[in-house]
Amino acid sequence: MNKNKINYRVLVTGANSDIGFEVCKKYLDSGHEVIGLYHKYSNYLDELILKYGENIKIYSVNLSHSDQLSEFIINHKSSLSKVNVFIHLAAMRKCVEYDNLSAKDLIDHFATNVVSSVMLTQFLSRVMRKNSWGRFVIGSSIGVKFGGSPVTYAYSLSKHASEFFPNSYREWAKDNVFINAIRIGVTNTAPVKALGKKKNKSRADLIPMKRFADPDEIANEIYHLGSINNTFITGQVITVSGGE
Numbered sequence: 001m002n003k004n005k006i007n008y009r010v011l012v013t014g015a016n017s018d019i020g021f022e023v024c025k026k027y028l029d030s031g032h033e034v035i036g037l038y039h040k041y042s043n044y045l046d047e048l049i050l051k052y053g054e055n056i057k058i059y060s061v062n063l064s065h066s067d068q069l070s071e072f073i074i075n076h077k078s079s080l081s082k083v084n085v086f087i088h089l090a091a092m093r094k095c096v097e098y099d100n101l102s103a104k105d106l107i108d109h110f111a112t113n114v115v116s117s118v119m120l121t122q123f124l125s126r127v128m129r130k131n132s133w134g135r136f137v138i139g140s141s142i143g144v145k146f147g148g149s150p151v152t153y154a155y156s157l158s159k160h161a162s163e164f165f166p167n168s169y170r171e172w173a174k175d176n177v178f179i180n181a182i183r184i185g186v187t188n189t190a191p192v193k194a195l196g197k198k199k200n201k202s203r204a205d206l207i208p209m210k211r212f213a214d215p216d217e218i219a220n221e222i223y224h225l226g227s228i229n230n231t232f233i234t235g236q237v238i239t240v241s242g243g244e
Contacts, residue, residue, distance in 0.1 A: 006133065006228055008032040009082045011124070013116065014089030014139070015058065016042040018189040022219035023087055028052045030223075035079065037061045037072075037090065063090050063116035064108050073123055084131060085226045086124050088117045088162070089139040093191075095151040105154050113158035121166075121179070129175040135226040136179035138162050142241045144183060163237050170235070178234035180225050185241025187213040208243030 010027045014020040015036030021044040024034050028048070036058045038045060048056050057079075061072050073080060092112035096105050117138055128134025141159040143149065148156025163181045172179065186192060186203060192212065193200070204211055221240045224230055 006084070008085045008227070009035065009079075010085040010087065010226070011035045011037070011080065011083045011120070012087045012089065013037045013063065013120075014091060015048075016040060016044055017089060017091075018044075018215040019139075019184070019187060019218050019222075020044075020087075020089045021048070022215040023089065023222050024048055024056065026216075026219045026223045027085070028055055032085075033057075035059070035076075035083065037063070039063065039090070064092060064112045066111060066115055066119065069116055069119055073119070080123065081127050083124055084128055084133055085135045085137075086120060087137050087139070087222060087226055088120070090116065091139065091141075091155070091159075093152065093155045096154060097151050098153045101154055106157075109154040109158040110161065113155070114161045117162055125168075125172060125177065128177045129172060132175050134172075134175075134177040135230065136177075137222050137226045138179070138181040139222075140181045140183045140237065142183050142185045142239065142244055145239070145244070165235060173234050178225075178230060180230075180233060180235070181237045182218075182222060182225065183237060183239040183241065184218055185213055185239070185244055187215055187218055189215060206244070207241070211242065213240065213242060 010032055012020055012024055012034060015024055016038035024036055027034050034056045036056060038060060039062055045058055062068050090112060092109050121136060140163050141156060143152055143156040144160045165179055169179050218240060
């Protein structure tokens with residue numbers, strides 16, 4: 001495949017999130033096609049459809065139900081067989097104290113944050129290797145580094161698991177198929193802003209740069225890893241967190 005003439009078809013989970021929206025825009029503005037998966041509809045999706053038209057296709061899939069994802073893969077096999085970039089940003093993040101965690105809480109977090117990623121990576125890795133080019137970028141969290149917060153154990157545990165790549169990624173590399181995870185630091189997203197200025201100021205003070213990331217900053221790093229700009233990085237967990 002001529003790397004100078006690649007037109008990506010990009011699959012983005014969590015396309016309705018603040019970061020997912022910026023990632024979609026980044027690829028679409030660069031002339032690529034995007035397939036966006038979402039669970040809860042947002043105005044971001046309307047904006048993308050209005051601006052980019054047929055270059056973006058969106059689908060509602062509840063990733064906590066693996067049967068829904070399996071059905072989606074089967075029903076869209078032809079379209080997915082042309083995907084050469086996969087960005088996994090979908091995430092369940094329920095705030096539950098460790099002592100109150102149920103088995104269902106853990107299962108739901110792992111289904112959304114890990115199982116869905118593995119299922120899509122299994123399918124797409126075969127496609128990408130056949131086409132001799134592909135990029136995976138798996139969204140993780142800075143919370144993994146610190147063991148999560150008192151109420152995000154299930155979330156952080158599942159994100160830690162999402163950083164565990166299959167051993168076969170070493171074989172993929174010779175076919176120019178790379179996989180990396182990105183530990184995303186605290187970012188100016190709607191859920192973070194909802195915590196209020198006082199809490200956010202205290203949290204930002206813990207970051208060496210003394211501020212949160214903007215969604216487009218995270219999107220830029222994801223795009224680098226998930227494009228021809230990345231020529232030699234694979235099998236890595238890369239932290240983008242302002243120095244934390």
